[in-house]
Amino acid sequence: METMRVVAITGERACALVERPKPRPWGWYAVVRILVAPMCTEYKAYKNGWVGDWLGHEAAGVVEEVAGPCRVKPGDRVLVLPQNPCGGCELCLSGEYVLCQDEPNVLELTGNAYGTSTYSQFIVKADWQLPRIPDDLTIEEGSMACCALGPAFGAMRLTGLGPHQTVLITGLGPVGLGAVVCAKDAGARVIAVDGAPFRQALARELGADLVLDHADPDALRRVREATRDGRGVDQAIECAGVPEAHRLCVDAVRRRGVIGLVGEGGAFELKASDDCLRKQLTILGSWYYKRQDVEPLFRLIARNRSKIRTMVTHRFPMSRVQEAFELQMRAETGKVLLDPWA
Numbered sequence: 068m069e070t071m072r073v074v075a076i077t078g079e080r081a082c083a084l085v086e087r088p089k090p091r092p093w094g095w096y097a098v099v100r101i102l103v104a105p106m107c108t109e110y111k112a113y114k115n116g117w118v119g120d121w122l123g124h125e126a127a128g129v130v131e132e133v134a135g136p137c138r139v140k141p142g143d144r145v146l147v148l149p150q151n152p153c154g155g156c157e158l159c160l161s162g163e164y165v166l167c168q169d170e171p172n173v174l175e176l177t178g179n180a181y182g183t184s185t186y187s188q189f190i191v192k193a194d195w196q197l198p199r200i201p202d203d204l205t206i207e208e209g210s211m212a213c214c215a216l217g218p219a220f221g222a223m224r225l226t227g228l229g230p231h232q233t234v235l236i237t238g239l240g241p242v243g244l245g246a247v248v249c250a251k252d253a254g255a256r257v258i259a260v261d262g263a264p265f266r267q268a269l270a271r272e273l274g275a276d277l278v279l280d281h282a283d284p285d286a287l288r289r290v291r292e293a294t295r296d297g298r299g300v301d302q303a304i305e306c307a308g309v310p311e312a313h314r315l316c317v318d319a320v321r322r323r324g325v326i327g328l329v330g331e332g333g334a335f336e337l338k339a340s341d342d343c344l345r346k347q348l349t350i351l352g353s354w355y356y357k358r359q360d361v362e363p364l365f366r367l368i369a370r371n372r373s374k375i376r377t378m379v380t381h382r383f384p385m386s387r388v389q390e391a392f393e394l395q396m397r398a399e400t401g402k403v404l405l406d407p408w409a
C-alpha cells in the first residue's frame with residue numbers, strides 16, 4: 068500500500084508527521100497532489116490539543132490520477148474547494164454547495180481509508196470541486212481563492228459593496244486582510260480595526276484608508292467621523308467573531324446599513340428597537356462563496372498580484388508545521404502557506 072505524509076495533532080501544542088494511506092481515485096473523484104496548503108484556523112486544534120489527523124480544508128495542486136474520463140485530467144493545475152457536497156441537491160445546483168445538507172461519506176463512497184484533509188500530500192475530491200487555475204496565475208496565487216480571499220469575496224457579493232461606499236472591516240486575521248483587498252478592489256473606502264500592530268500595519272500596506280486599534284475607546288467616534296456625513300459607514304464586514312466587534316459593527320453602520328457576518332463566533336446581543344428596527348439594519352450571514360464565483364475571484368487575484376504577495380507573510384515546509392502553528396498563535400502573520408513535500 069502506498070502511503071503519504073500528513074500532519075497529526077498528538078496533544079496540547081504537540082504535533083507530528085505521520086504516514087497514512089494514499090487515496091485512490093474513484094468514479095468522478097480525482098486524486099490531487101497538494102502543492103500548497105494554506106493554513107487557516109487549525110492552530111486552534113494544535114493549541115487545544117484536539118488529537119487527530121484530519122487537519123485542513125484549503126489546498127491547490129495538480130491532478131495526479133483519475134479513475135476514468137471526468138471533468139479534470141492528470142496534470143491539470145487546480146484549486147481544491149472545501150467540503151464534500153453531494154453535487155445534486157438544490158443548494159449544490161444553485162452554486163451554494165457549501166450549504167449542502169446531503170454530504171456523502173467520501174471515504175466510504177470511494178473505498179479509501181484516508182484522504183479528505185489538506186495538511187497532507189494528496190487529497191481525493193469530486194471533479195466539479197476542482198476548478199482549473201488560470202494559466203496566468205501561479206498555483207500559490209490560485210490557492211489564495213481559498214479562505215484568504217474567499218469568505219470576504221462571498222460576503223461582498225451578498226452585500227453588494229461598491230465604489231461609492233465606505234466599509235468597516237473588523238478583525239484583520241487572514242480573512243479580514245483578504246476583506247481589505249476585496250473592498251479596495253471594489254473601489255470602496257476602507258476603515259479597518261484590529262488589536263495586533265503587525266496586522267494593522269499589513270492592512271495599511273494593503274490599502275486600508277484608516278486603521279484603528281480595537282482597544283481605542285474612541286474607535287466608534289473615529290469611525291463615524293471618517294464618514295462623509297458623520298452618520299456611520301454604509302457597510303461592515305465582520306471578521307473577528309467576538310462580541311465587541313459585533314457591537315462596533317452594529318453601532319458604526321448608518322441607518323439602512325448592511326453587516327456581512329464572516330467571522331466564526333458565538334452569541335451577541337441585539338436591541339430590537341435601537342439596533343434593528345429604527346435603523347432598518349440588514350445582517351447577512353455569509354459562509355464562503357458560490358461555485359460560479361471562483362472565476363471572478365481568480366480575476367480579482369490577477370488584478371491584485373502585488374497585494375497577494377504582501378498578504379502571504381510566511382511559507383513553511385510541512386516538516387516545520389509546529390513552528391508555523393506557534394507563529395500563528397502570536398498573531399504575527401498574514402496568510403501562511405505550507406509545502407507538504409518539504
Ligand SMILES: [Zn+2]
Nearest residue numbers: 153156159167
Ligand atoms: Zn448538495
Ligand SMILES: [Zn+2]
Nearest residue numbers: 107108125214
Ligand atoms: Zn480556511
